[in-house]
Amino acid sequence: MAQLQLLPPHDEAHTAGATSEALRQEVTAHCGDDATAWAVQTSAGLCPDGQDALPELVALSVAYRLHRGTGLPASVIAEAESLVRTQVERGCDLAHGLGLIRSAHGRIASAVLAACARIEDPDERTAAMTGTASLVFDAVDELSRVVSDRFAAERERWLAGPAAEQRAVVLSLVRGESVDVERAARKLCYDLRQNHVALVMWAERGSGAQELQKTATRLLNRLGCRSTLLVPMGGDGLWAWGLRPNGDAEELAPLLAADPAVQVAVGLPGAGLAGFRTSHEQAMAAAQLGLRSATNARVHTYRELELGALLARDEQAAADFVCRELGGLGDDSPSAGALRATLKCYLDHDRSVATVAQRLHIAKNTVLYRIKRAEQVRGRPLGDNRLQLHTALYLAETFGVSRPAVQPDVAPAVRTA
Known part of the structure; x- marks a missing residue:
């Protein structure tokens, strides 16, 4: 028309x-x-x-x-x-x-x-x-x-459906409400007294709840969990827990190769009811950070993102900090991005030019040029507020250098209860 x-x-x-x-x-x-x-x-x-x-x-x-x-x-x-x-x-x-x-x-x-x-x-x-x-x-x-x-x-x-009652029990647990732990465990068919690891999973709309549950089971099995609790959150989200984990979350990424629409966040293992709740809170934090991340990762572990979670609780303040510390290095351009990546790698590895060249697959002279150029673009010596500089580079790598923006709507699994 x-x-x-x-x-x-x-x-x-x-x-x-x-x-x-x-x-x-x-x-x-x-x-x-x-x-x-x-x-x-x-x-x-x-x-x-x-x-x-x-x-x-x-x-x-x-x-x-x-x-x-x-x-x-x-x-x-x-x-x-x-x-x-x-x-x-x-x-x-x-x-x-x-x-x-x-x-x-x-x-x-x-x-x-x-x-x-x-x-x-x-x-x-x-x-x-x-x-x-x-x-x-x-x-x-x-x-x-x-x-x-x-x-x-x-x-x-x-x-x-029984899912509603199960979900109500889980929501009471993660909210910290007073509950009868033994009764809750019976309703969930899950031992709340053991060690747990929590997952928060979500997928593109229409991917299917059953497929998401199958993927969650595979992930928890890879982590060595002996028993699992899967709680659908909407049609495209899932909260999950596993008992007695002994695997490494870094091993999960290959399992998502067949599910390109799925992302997962992983908390740290925790003991008892407190661990059940804390691991879930960590997974939720990792999920929300993963959504804001500048990377294309599909597995978001709290262990890797914990520093970012602590530093970026005030997102606007973190963005201001990055802008202030990086100066011209904070530009959203390929050239500035290459300088940031080289400089961060340089600081990560105790200023070893050889290590940076090896890890980034570039010549040593290129490393030296980029470091010098980064100093010029920043407008200050690298030794000026070195800790703040390193932190700002970490935040820029994790969340990007653009200002905070409204995030797309995602599965309810990633929203607080």
């Missing part, structure tokens, strides 16, 4: 989508890149806890209806059903979901009508406003009916 041409992206900065990539690609195929980017950016930030998938789905539905003038495609319906399932399993009620839809409707309608108001011809402007307002309402109304109908079915299914 012509009105859609009035809705270019209002912000050239990249905003990560909250819905599935497959859905966004389908909308792009039907409506174009601008329409999808507009939908993602217009709906971003509506939910205070960053769970923007449902508002984004509203915006994508509107973009599709404006462009195609027809009912919602099967992919939108399927995505809505998946989101409802996740909302139900998180304990949200229907009012919460419909409230998000209403908030999204208000913002989207305002954005559409504001774009129409820029049409110079009065008759065309009136026709555009009338036509788009009707189409926006139809899209939101259809999506609201899908959500309402599916919510009732999913709620009934969830309340009737």
